Amino acid sequence: MIKNKIFAWLKEGTITIPSFLFSNYKAMxxxxxxxxxxxxxxxxxxxGNAFPTPSQMAARMTFQESECLFMIQRLxxxxxxxxxxxxxxxxxxERYSIDPLYEKMIDCFLKTLNQTESAQAAADNDSLYTIFEKEFGRPLSPFECETLAMWMEEDHHPDIIKAALRESVISGxxxxxxxxRILFEWKKNGVKTLEQAKSHGEKFRVHQKRDKKAGPAAAAKEVPFYNWLEQ
Incomplete structure (x- = not known):
């Protein structure tokens, strides 16, 4: 008997509700x-009831039929x-459709995502300026600030810019x-990840060490100095 009651309860079914709605209905x-x-x-x-009446809605809620009708009209x-x-x-x-609700949720989600990305980008920008000033040991000049902003506008990821800074430090x-020049060369060669940037830097340093070991004999041959940026 109890199993039958539980089975009847399970047959009532469930509804899936996006958690985003609970977190953002006020913003919507x-x-x-x-x-x-x-x-x-x-x-x-x-x-299966595609067009419930206000009275049917009110029977489930703490509102009067007229209040349910008013809320439906307002929605x-x-x-x-x-x-x-x-x-x-x-x-x-006639049937009700709540597709517009989900469309508004998607719009709100994308707006929230864009705001989060913008905030993260602003934080990355501040971090980049701080890192550059620390490495240079002084505040950046207006021209340098403009150049750094230009790199970011050209879709260079902050991590790639930091990697290029690191390469310039290692190279003295x-x-x-x-x-x-490093960023230009990386972009030309399709370098988009830190792993790729690291690989390019390591190739340059290996080649540089090889040139140093060659000594004066190599210099006597008048071989042009290898520049990894022009490989």
Whole structure:
């Protein structure tokens, strides 16, 4: 007997609710009453009732029928609910659609994502300026600040810019012109990751050591000095 009751309870089904809605309904312009009505409407739709009446809605909620009707109308005006028409055997039927709710959730999610990325980019920018000033041992000049901003506008990832700075430090050529040449060469050769940048730097240093070991004999041959930026 108890199993039958539990089985009947399970047959009532469940509804899936995006957690994003609970975290951001206020930002979407919804209040708690409207969210609950939308969830009730989703439940009716999933149970096969595509056009529940205000009285049916009120029977599940703590609102009067007139209040449910008013909230439904307000949600339609605010663009969270649509009323669609469909025909069956030449008979016109109306049904609610909460697709607009999900469209607004997606828009809100993308807006939130863009804001997060913008905030992260701003933090990365501040970090880059601080790192460069630390390595140079002085505040950056207006021209250097403009150059650093230009690199970021050219879609150089902050980590790649830091890697280019590191290469200039290791090479003993700590200046913006040299760093700019590194970034230009990396972009030309499709370097987009730290691993690729590291590989290019290691190849340069290995070649540089080989040139030093060659000594005066190699210099006597008048072989041009190897520059990894022009490989």
């Amino acid at each position: 312009g919804l209040n708690e009453q409207e969210v609950m009505l939308l969830l009730q409407l989703q439940s009716f739709l999933e149970m 339609i005006q605010k663009g969270f609910i649509d009323i669609e028409e469909e025909y069956s055997n030449s008979i016109r039927h 050529k700590l200046n913006f012109r040299y760093i700019d």
